[in-house]
Amino acid sequence: MAILFWLGITLLFLDVSGVLHTYLSWMAKLQFLPAIMAVNVGVIVLIVVLTLLVGRIYCSVICPLGVMQDIFSWLAGKLNPDKKKRKFGRFRFFAPAWMKILRYAILVIVVIALVFGSGTVVQIFAPYSSYGRIVTMIFRPGVDYINNLLADWAAENDSYAFSHVELWMRSSSVLIVAVCSLITIGLMAIFGGRFYCNSICPVGTVLGFLSRRSILRVHIDASKCTKCGLCERKCKAMAIDAKRHYVDNSRCVDCFDCLESCHFNALKFGIINPITPTTPINPIETTQKTTPVAPSRRTFLSTALTVAAVSKLEADSKIMDGGLAVIADKKPYVRETPVCPPGALSLRNLQQHCTGCQLCVSACPNNVLRPSAGLLHFMQPTLSYELNHCRPECHACSDVCPAGAILPLGTTHEEKMARKSSLKIGRAVWIADNCVPLTDGVSCGNCAAHCPTAAIKMVPSDPEDRKSVRIPVVDEERCIGCGACEHLCPSRPYSAIHVEGLEVQREI
Numbered sequence: 001m002a003i004l005f006w007l008g009i010t011l012l013f014l015d016v017s018g019v020l021h022t023y024l025s026w027m028a029k030l031q032f033l034p035a036i037m038a039v040n041v042g043v044i045v046l047i048v049v050l051t052l053l054v055g056r057i058y059c060s061v062i063c064p065l066g067v068m069q070d071i072f073s074w075l076a077g078k079l080n081p082d083k084k085k086r087k088f089g090r091f092r093f094f095a096p097a098w099m100k101i102l103r104y105a106i107l108v109i110v111v112i113a114l115v116f117g118s119g120t121v122v123q124i125f126a127p128y129s130s131y132g133r134i135v136t137m138i139f140r141p142g143v144d145y146i147n148n149l150l151a152d153w154a155a156e157n158d159s160y161a162f163s164h165v166e167l168w169m170r171s172s173s174v175l176i177v178a179v180c181s182l183i184t185i186g187l188m189a190i191f192g193g194r195f196y197c198n199s200i201c202p203v204g205t206v207l208g209f210l211s212r213r214s215i216l217r218v219h220i221d222a223s224k225c226t227k228c229g230l231c232e233r234k235c236k237a238m239a240i241d242a243k244r245h246y247v248d249n250s251r252c253v254d255c256f257d258c259l260e261s262c263h264f265n266a267l268k269f270g271i272i273n274p275i276t277p278t279t280p281i282n283p284i285e286t287t288q289k290t291t292p293v294a295p296s297r298r299t300f301l302s303t304a305l306t307v308a309a310v311s312k313l314e315a316d317s318k319i320m321d322g323g324l325a326v327i328a329d330k331k332p333y334v335r336e337t338p339v340c341p342p343g344a345l346s347l348r349n350l351q352q353h354c355t356g357c358q359l360c361v362s363a364c365p366n367n368v369l370r371p372s373a374g375l376l377h378f379m380q381p382t383l384s385y386e387l388n389h390c391r392p393e394c395h396a397c398s399d400v401c402p403a404g405a406i407l408p409l410g411t412t413h414e415e416k417m418a419r420k421s422s423l424k425i426g427r428a429v430w431i432a433d434n435c436v437p438l439t440d441g442v443s444c445g446n447c448a449a450h451c452p453t454a455a456i457k458m459v460p461s462d463p464e465d466r467k468s469v470r471i472p473v474v475d476e477e478r479c480i481g482c483g484a485c486e487h488l489c490p491s492r493p494y495s496a497i498h499v500e501g502l503e504v505q506r507e508i
Contacts, residue, residue, distance in 0.1 A: 002060060006067040012400075013135040013362045014143045016165055021363055021400050028359060028402040030062055031128040032203050037353045038404030048210060055211040055218075059197055059204055059253040065127040065185070066197055066253065068134075072189035073236055095238040095251060099199045103208075110202040117348075120378045123356030127201050130181050132357035133379070137178035140362060141167060166367050166387055174358075174371040174379050193236030198251045208250035216270055218252055218259070220245040224266035231258040231267055330386045331493040338372060339383035339426045339481060339501035342390065343398035343406045346504040347377070354380045354405035360397035366390065368483070369397060381406075383425070385483035385499065392421040392452050392482060421452070424508050426481025426499040428456065428474045434496035437461065437469040447472050447485035447497050455479035456497075472497060477508060 008027045011020050029035065035043035047058050059066045106125060113121035123129050144165050151162035169175070188195040197204040211217075220231075222245045232242040235258050239251035259267045337347070341360060344350040356379035361369045366388040369381045381397070383390055395416040398406045409423070410416040428447075436444045438461065448456040455478035462468035472485075474497075481499045489495035 002067045002070070005062050006064050009064040009131070010135055013132055013359060014140055015363075016144060016147045018363060018365055018396060021396070025400050025402075028128075028357075028400065031402060032058060032063075032207070033122075033126045033128060034355055034357070034403035037355060038402065040404075047207075051207050051210040052214055054216045055214040055249060055252060055254045056204070056207050057254045058207060059194075060255050063127055063203070065131040065201075066194070068131060069185065069189035069194060069196060070236070070255070072186050073193050076190040094232060094241040094246075095198065095248070099195075099238075103199050103201075103205045106200055107202045107205045117352050119351050119354055119356070119380065120375075123354070123379050124177075125200065125202055126355045126357075127197075127203055129355040129357040130185070132359055132362075133174060133178040134182045136358040136362045137170065137175045138182060168367060168387060170358075170361060171371040171373055171379075173373045177379070193238065194251075194253055195238070197253060198237055198239075211252065212250045214249065217249045217272055218247050218254075218256070218267060218269050219272050220247060221266045221268060224264050226264060226266070228263075230261050230263070234258055234261040330495065332384050332386055333486075333494065333498045335498070335500055337501035337503060338374065338377055339483075339499055340505065341369060341381050341383065341397045341406045342395070342420055342423050342425050342505070343401075343409050344425075344505065345407065347501070348503075350380055350405050351377060353403050355403050356380055357403070359400050359402070360406060363396045363400045364394075365396055366394060383483065383499075383501075385487040385495075387487075389483040389487040390425075390481075392480075393417050395420050419507070421480070422507050423505060424480045424502065425505050426479075426483075426501045427476050428479050428481070428485055428497055429500055430472055430474060430497045431494075432471070432496075434491045434494055435471060436491055436496065437471055439491075441469060443469060444490065445470065445472075446488050446490060450484045450488050451479075452482060452484060453478045453480055456485060480508065 005027060008024045012024050012028060015021060029038075029040065030043055030047075032044075032047055034040075035047070047062075050057060060070075061067075110122055110125055113119075144167055147162055148164050148167070151164045154160065154162045185196050194204075198208070220240075220242075225242070225245055227242050227245075229242045232240045235252075236255060237251045237253050239248040240246070240258060241248075256269065259269060340347060340350050356371070358371060358379075358381075360381050361371060368383050368385065368388050368390045370384050371379045372382040395409050398409050398416075401407075408416070409419045432438055436442060445458045448458050455475045456472045457475070458470035459473050460466050460468045461471045481502070483499050485497045486495045486499055489497055
């Protein structure tokens, strides 16, 4: 189940075609912190009840970052199979007290950040969001590059099974955050197993409170335990103190590796008998030798998916104008107000609910969404129109958001299209100093010709001379901020018309 969940969520972020979101988007909605941000009561109740019943099964099965840590730990053990001299991998002991202080301190910081609406702090510590950034920013470019190689091969064989996608740098600053997260969490997993889950992750801390009183728990039968310490070294969560016959169920992630490692059947998973405690004050050493039972060891991960991340972030060929002149790339505008994705309702709603998982950025088929580099909205999605514009018929971002930051535009495709084409997310602003008719004295009209709502009209630049060059005039009541005018404007490096965002979106 852990492998299936991990593969499913990974494919959500790596899906080039956009088809898998129809079938796998429910996996993203099962993540705990996005469910809290979206006030998804059904998912929250399900996870809480599941944790009170069997413990932190969410952390070992549903959370993709938790499974990724297990993969790192498993690979580290394979790289150094000599268990007697192992310096990394699963060679850990019971967690010291400072780890408990650290986990509670981080939880307090995240709660305070949630209360005061500081989304950046929450995004950095959210496990699902961290995993989404890692996959989208580091591995997705490699998948796009492989897809383009397959598209070239298919075209040579008269096949259209693959189509080219744009290779582009979504955000250098968020890429740095993703790389740092991957290295940090990877090293923690190699040397400390589930250290991140039990000492940093706020979701793990919250679920740890609940799992302390779960009905089914891992416990040690003191009458059978020989204090060999094998279970303690095997535990990836540093939750077992073999000398005291104690299992910290707030740290236990229900991987059950300890049960398979015990040769004397001293560890059990079930209901703890409150009358006969399993941790006596003066435990009696077991003197009678028992016949060791060969453990039925399972391979924690039989196969690990390795993605060949070939980060080729610049296109191989330059755009040519008739094969003679190189067309300069457009530069993005520094907008006074960011343009929020359609369905975000407002900047405030986006800031309060977005976890920065980058799923909407990955799902955008038009390459319009990218993570913001601004301090107030860091890692949250914003629209930029250098590569394309937000097409009125597209509603991919609102379909996949699990946190309620981008709300669905409707229930049917027709309803979503109708609302999308009438939802105002920004307003077009014309800059005369950049406009081709005024700078070069030639006619253009590109913005007016491609505006899907007919919000731009061309009028004479000189009202008294009807033969003067025509310039665009924007009807703000009709403009929805899709960015078609900005994207298709021939002016370089900055467009003569650009879109400014709105604090609150509205329908026209």
